[in-house]
Amino acid sequence: MKSKAKQNTFDLVCLQSASGAMLVPYRFERTRQVKRMNLHVDSSSVVVLKAPLRQSQASGVRFMEEHGDWICRMLETRKSIPKLHSYLMKHPHLSLAGRSVPLVLRFKAGVCQHVIEDTAGRVILTVDPGKVLVPQLVSLLKSIAREFLPTRLMELARKHQLKPHGITVRNQKSRWGSCSETGAISLNWRLVLLSPPLQDHVLLHELAHLKHFDHSKGFHQFLKALDPSSEKHARRLDADASLLIDLGQAEL
Structure with a gap:
């Protein structure tokens, strides 16, 4: 678990894009969990660059400069993140x-x-207009997610003869889910906001880690056996659903 102090510190880099120069806050993190550098923008509009242990921060800055257009577009998009309600x-x-x-x-x-x-096949959320809206919605959606996501995960696990060791539903800041070395799977409540195919893709992704605790070629081959459209679903998750991960975060 990362400390809040570490999460709140960042450096600055000047990136060039088609619309001009932009001073961008970023946080450089070395981790054993990745084999190559990757980027995402967190809920505070800070670019998070994760890199293998061997990578230097200077090489990370060059990597961000090479992807300056994408980073600047993502930061502009963040300004239009919708309210949860x-x-x-x-x-x-x-x-x-x-x-x-x-x-x-x-x-x-x-x-x-x-x-x-059950009869009408719908979900009704009722909230108090006299109280702050978003915490009520998050609480209700988390309750629904805790009721349905573990059940769906176990359905898929049984179908593919896999056995997770514990399932939790949480309020992750930047992940749809995770799987520990002991086989415990943690899921983001916002998965109920995804389409059914994308939700299942995330669940199958975490289940695949029960066999391959990495993102190796073997992992991706196994995931494709579980989800034949995994590559398409991964692209859609990055392109269409990336903003959903921030819903309700800055409003709480």
């Missing part, structure tokens, strides 16, 4: 048990609850 009103559905379920948002004084209607 606005997103739910524009995309009124959740992915539960492998299917898309209609979502209804209601307001009632003194009430914060969710109801899953």
Whole structure:
């Protein structure tokens, strides 16, 4: 677990893009978990550069300079991240048990609850308009995720004869999920906001780590056996769903 002090510190780099120069905050992290450098922008609009242990920070800066256009585009996109309640009103559905379920948002004084209607096949979220909205929505969605995500993961695990050792649903800042060396899988509650195919892709990705605790060629081959469209799903997750990971974070 990273300390808050480490997470809140960053350096600055000047990157060139098609729209001009931009001073960009970044955090350089060496880790055994990656075999090559990769980038993402966190919820605070800080670029996080993860690199293998052997890589120097100078080589990391050169890597960011080579990808300056992409980084600047991502930072501009972050400015338009929707509010959680606005997103739910524009995309009124959740992915539960492998299917898309209609979502209804209601307001009632003194009430914060969710109801899953089996007959109507929909989920109703009722929140108190007199209280801060986002914490209520996050609490309700986390409860739903804790009810459905472990069950769906176990369905897929049984189908492929895999056995995780413990499942938790959490509020990760930048990951859709993770798998420990002991086989414990942790899932982000925001997975219920993804489409069913993308949600299953993430679940299968974590299950694949039960056989390959890395991102080696063997891992990707095994993942493709579990999810034949894994490459397409991974691209869609990066392109279409990357902003969902930040929903509700800055608003809490």
